[in-house]
Amino acid sequence: MYLTEVKTSDIIGKQFRYKFKSYIGVFSSLVIIQLLGLLFSLSGSRFSSSSAVGYQVDVQYYTVDIVMIFTIFWGFMSAMLLTTKAYREDDFAFITNRFSSNLSTIAFLAVISLIGSLTAVLSGFLLKVVVYLVESEPLLSLNRGGIASTYSLEILGAFVVVFLFATLGYAAGMIIQLHRLFIVVLPAIFLGGSVWVATFDVPIDLFHFYFQEANFLLFLLKMVGTAGVLCAVAMLIANRLEVKR
Amino acid sequence: MVAFLPILIILIIVAALTTTFMVSSGKIKKSLVPAKAGGWMLIAYSSLLIVAIVVSLFIPGETISTESVDEQDLEQTVEDMHEAVFNAELDDVDPDLILQEWSFDYEKDAVGLDLLSANPDQFSIMVLIEKTNELDDDLKAFYIHSPMYMDGIPIDVETTPEVSILDEEVRVVTPEEQQIRYNVYDHGLSLEPFKEGNDSPFHSSFSMAVLYLQVPEDLEITADISDYEIVR
Numbered sequence: 001m002y003l004t005e006v007k008t009s010d011i012i013g014k015q016f017r018y019k020f021k022s023y024i025g026v027f028s029s030l031v032i033i034q035l036l037g038l039l040f041s042l043s044g045s046r047f048s049s050s051s052a053v054g055y056q057v058d059v060q061y062y063t064v065d066i067v068m069i070f071t072i073f074w075g076f077m078s079a080m081l082l083t084t085k086a087y088r089e090d091d092f093a094f095i096t097n098r099f100s101s102n103l104s105t106i107a108f109l110a111v112i113s114l115i116g117s118l119t120a121v122l123s124g125f126l127l128k129v130v131v132y133l134v135e136s137e138p139l140l141s142l143n144r145g146g147i148a149s150t151y152s153l154e155i156l157g158a159f160v161v162v163f164l165f166a167t168l169g170y171a172a173g174m175i176i177q178l179h180r181l182f183i184v185v186l187p188a189i190f191l192g193g194s195v196w197v198a199t200f201d202v203p204i205d206l207f208h209f210y211f212q213e214a215n216f217l218l219f220l221l222k223m224v225g226t227a228g229v230l231c232a233v234a235m236l237i238a239n240r241l242e243v244k245r
Numbered sequence: 246m247v248a249f250l251p252i253l254i255i256l257i258i259v260a261a262l263t264t265t266f267m268v269s270s271g272k273i274k275k276s277l278v279p280a281k282a283g284g285w286m287l288i289a290y291s292s293l294l295i296v297a298i299v300v301s302l303f304i305p306g307e308t309i310s311t312e313s314v315d316e317q318d319l320e321q322t323v324e325d326m327h328e329a330v331f332n333a334e335l336d337d338v339d340p341d342l343i344l345q346e347w348s349f350d351y352e353k354d355a356v357g358l359d360l361l362s363a364n365p366d367q368f369s370i371m372v373l374i375e376k377t378n379e380l381d382d383d384l385k386a387f388y389i390h391s392p393m394y395m396d397g398i399p400i401d402v403e404t405t406p407e408v409s410i411l412d413e414e415v416r417v418v419t420p421e422e423q424q425i426r427y428n429v430y431d432h433g434l435s436l437e438p439f440k441e442g443n444d445s446p447f448h449s450s451f452s453m454a455v456l457y458l459q460v461p462e463d464l465e466i467t468a469d470i471s472d473y474e475i476v477r
Contacts, residue, residue: 027283029262031290036262040255046431050395053369053454054404054420057395059427065435073259115287119294124432126297132304135428140398141308142431154434161436216438 008100015104016111023087023108026078030116033074034123037067041127042134061142062131064124068158071120075162076169079109083173083234102235109166117158121151153216160223164210167230174237309397309429323391323453330389330455333375333476338389345405347386349415356384356460357414358468370406370419370454372473378462384415385459393452398427406456413467417456 046061081087082105132139176182210226213219322339329337358372370388386408393400404420433439458473460466466473 024281024283024287027287029283031286033259033262034290036259048396051422052393052400052402052452053390053406054422055393055400055402055425056422057393057400057425057427059396059398059429061429061431063431063433063435068434070259073256077260119287119290121432121434122294122298124430125301126294128301128304128430128432129297131428131430132306137426137428139304139306139428139430141306142397142429142433143308151432154432154439157434157436157438212437214437219436219438 011100012104012107015100016107019104019108020111023082026112027115029078030071030074030112030119033070034067034116034119037064037070037120038123038127038130040066042130062127064120064127067120067123067127068161071116071158072162072165075109075113075116075166076172078112079166079169080173080176082109083170083177085177098235098238102231102238105170106167106231106234109170110163113163113166114159117162118155120162121155121158157216157219160220160227164223164227164230167227167234171230171234171237174234174241177241178237319392319394326389326391326453326455330373330457331476333377335375335387335457335459342389342391343387344390344402345388347408349384349386349410350382351384351410351460351464352382353413354463355413355465355467357466358472359411359414359416360472361416362419370417370456372417372456372458373476374458374460374466374473375476376462376464377459380459380461382461384410384461386415387455387457387459389453389455389457391453395427396429398429400425402452408456415458 041062041064044060045063045065047058048061049056049058051057128139128141172186175186210219210222213222322342326338326342329335360370360372362369388405388408390402393402404423406420407416407418409416466475
């Protein structure tokens with residue numbers, strides 16, 4: 001019996017607020033990386049060309065694909081950095097355990113992934129304005145129809161992808177914290193696995209499984225489900241890490 | 246492996262940028278910019294994006310839709326045109342597809358073809374000759390072009406070849422190649438669910454250019470047989 005009953009949800013909430021204030025520096029890199037992505041996007045993301053009698057038609061596409069790729073990588077790197085000892089031990093300012101610490105970090109990752117996705121998708125408008133100002137040819141806008149014309153769904157789609165990679169970075173970071181050797185072993189497994197799949201034509205096409213899924217709901221399920229598994233893996237590993245001395 | 250090098254370099258730059266602003270070294274967290282700057286940068290960037298959203302509403306320019314081009318309709322139009330010209334039924338060709346007509350007085354007994362192009366190996370206009378008893382001492386030429394689309398963008402075909410009579414030959418000079426460039430802003434993410442109903446945005450429609458010659462029934466064609474085709 002204590003005078004003050006502490007709820008886990010309150011602790012997680014406090015830790016989340018603390019982390020959001022303390023790690024707000026992640027947004028400096030987000031902004032710079034997205035602006036860098038926009039700069040690269042100015043030369044066009046895709047190009048197609050066709051010719052007919054008397055005509056050579058070139059179509060230059062401007063998309064936020066590069067910004068998205070950079071944002072995904074930013075999510076991965078930021079999450080990985082959060083697993084380093086200095087960040088993990090920040091939580092001990094509170095009455096905490098591994099569970100609440102991990103949950104608050106995952107909530108933080110979810111929020112920064114959402115902010116990153118939102119700005120990545122909306123950065124397309126900035127790209128459109130800049131292309132209009134710097135290019136002499138008229139700018140056409142492509143309407144693909146279907147769900148692609150709904151920004152909220154696009155943001156949701158971008159969010160699950162960024163969050164998936166953030167959790168992947170978080171899990172990878174935790175594995176590296178187990179032993180420094182994994183800094184070498186993990187990339188080796190990844191690169192070796194990629195070469196193995198490519199060389200021996202192994203029917204394990206993860207890219208196809210995740211990114212060629214045409215059904216939006218299934219796509220969301222695969223992303224969120226895998227992110228959940230990665231979070232669980234990260235939490236299990238975190239429990240095996242040494243306690244604060 | 247060399248092909249991946251630029252990507253690797255870019256990813257290293259992104260990684261370096263991420264870590265530069267959020268560095269952890271042992272128990273000390275270091276950052277090149279004060280932590281609060283991150284919040285202000287995000288607010289400034291978000292404000293810039295909001296301004297861009299508003300400004301983009303006033304950018305003039307067409308909106309093209311990948312759904313607006315019915316590929317089946319397009320194929321049917323080309324097929325109808327193909328059928329009409331090869332069956333010597335010029336009246337059945339959609340008048341909008343006949344871009345130019347020529348008429349020449351011609352009293353000689355034979356005619357040849359002089360097909361000229363900027364690229365001599367690539368004369369890409371199909372020459373079809375219809376022998377008709379409706380003509381006597383004259384020749385008619387028609388330049389017919391199917392509709393052309395590139396990634397759903399309609400291309401206005403306006404250039405036509407030069408057609409003239411020189412001695413005993415019909416001289417056809419293909420138009421100088423025009424470079425047309427379109428800039429297209431595509432806000433759709435390159436993720437499969439967002440490509441619904443549009444397997445590949447990269448496609449151009451098959452286009453067909455025909456120079457249709459109507460000549461008198463008894464006129465002898467002296468041109469190389471590979472340069473033309475007689476239609477009935």
